[in-house]
Amino acid sequence: MPMHSEHSAKLMDGRPLAKRIREATAEKVQRIREATGVTPTLATILVGENTASAVYVRMKRARCEEVGMKSLAVELPHDSTTEQLLAEVRKLASDDSVHGIVIQHPVPKPIDRRAAFEAIPLAKDVDGVTSAAIGRMILGMPALPACTPAGIMRLLIEYDVTLDGARAVVIGRSPILGRPMASMLINAHATVTLCHSRTRDLPVLVSSAEVLIAAVGKPNFVQGDWIKSQAVVVDAGYNEGNVGDVDFSAVAERASLITPVPGGVGPMTIATLLEQTVDAAAAQLRVNL
C-alpha cells in the first residue's frame, strides 16, 4: 500500500463502493436464478501467458463466483491465430448459457484484436469493446460501456465531483480506456482535452485540468508540479509493483481528491464488469430486475 499520511488530498476509495455494487449484483443474480433457474455466466478468454493478464483474469473469475455467477475460463496458447480466437468467440457467442464475453487484453501482437472484439455480439459485450457498443455510448444510446471508464464515472459521482462545465484532461487514447473516458466526460458536460504520446506541452495542458484522468501505462508519469491546485486526480494506471501512472505523494500535495493504487479504479472495474454481466443476463433472459 502507498503511504497516504502526509498529503492534503482526500482519497477516492474504490473499495467500499465496489463492495456495494457487488452486493447489489449478488442480489440480482439470486433474482434471476429464482425467476429462470439460470445462473448468469461470464466467459473470459485469456490468450498466452502474460503474467499480469493471468492475475486480472483470475481476479475476475474469483469475484464472479463470489457474487454467485458462473465463470467459464477459456485459455488459448500464446501462438494462437486470429482464426482460432475467432472460433472460440463464435462458439461462446452462440452458446445460450453464456451471457457475457470478455477477451483479456493485451492479446499477443500477431492477433487481430479488433476482429476478435467485433465477433462478440452486442448483447454479450459486457466490457463495451465492440464498435457498436462504443458508437452507441458516444451517442448516448443504450449500451454497456467499457468497464474501467464506467467505473471511474461511478467513483466521480460517488465523491460529488462536478463535471458539468469542468475542464477535464484525459491522458491516453486507448479504445478500452482513454477514448471512452473522454466521451463519457463529454456526455457529462465536461470540456475535455484528450492527450497522447504525440501531444505537445503535456504539463501545460495537464495544469489546466480541474479533473485529470491518467491512463498512460507508465509508472509515476504524472508529476506533482503539473497539477492545478485542488484538482481531482484519477489514476487508472496499474504498473508492476502496484504502482500507478501518477506520482502519488507529490500529486496528493496539490490535489483535492485522488484515487489510491491499488484500491481506487481497479476494484471499480471488476465490480462494474460483474454488474454489467448480470444486467446482460437479465436482458437475454427477459427478467425485469
Ligand code: NAP
Ligand atoms: P495503452 O493501450 O498502452 O494506451 C496508453 C496510452 O497512453 C496511449 O494512448 C498512448 O499514446 C499514451 N501515452 C503513452 N506514452 C505517453 C506519453 N509519454 N505522453 C502522453 N501519452 C502517452 O494502455 P491502456 O490499456 O489504456 O492502459 C493504460 C493504463 O491503465 C495501464 O497502466 C493499465 O495497466 C491501466 N489499466 C487499468 C485498469 C484497471 O482496471 N485498473 C484497466 C485497464 C487498464 P498513443 O496512443 O499515442 O500511443
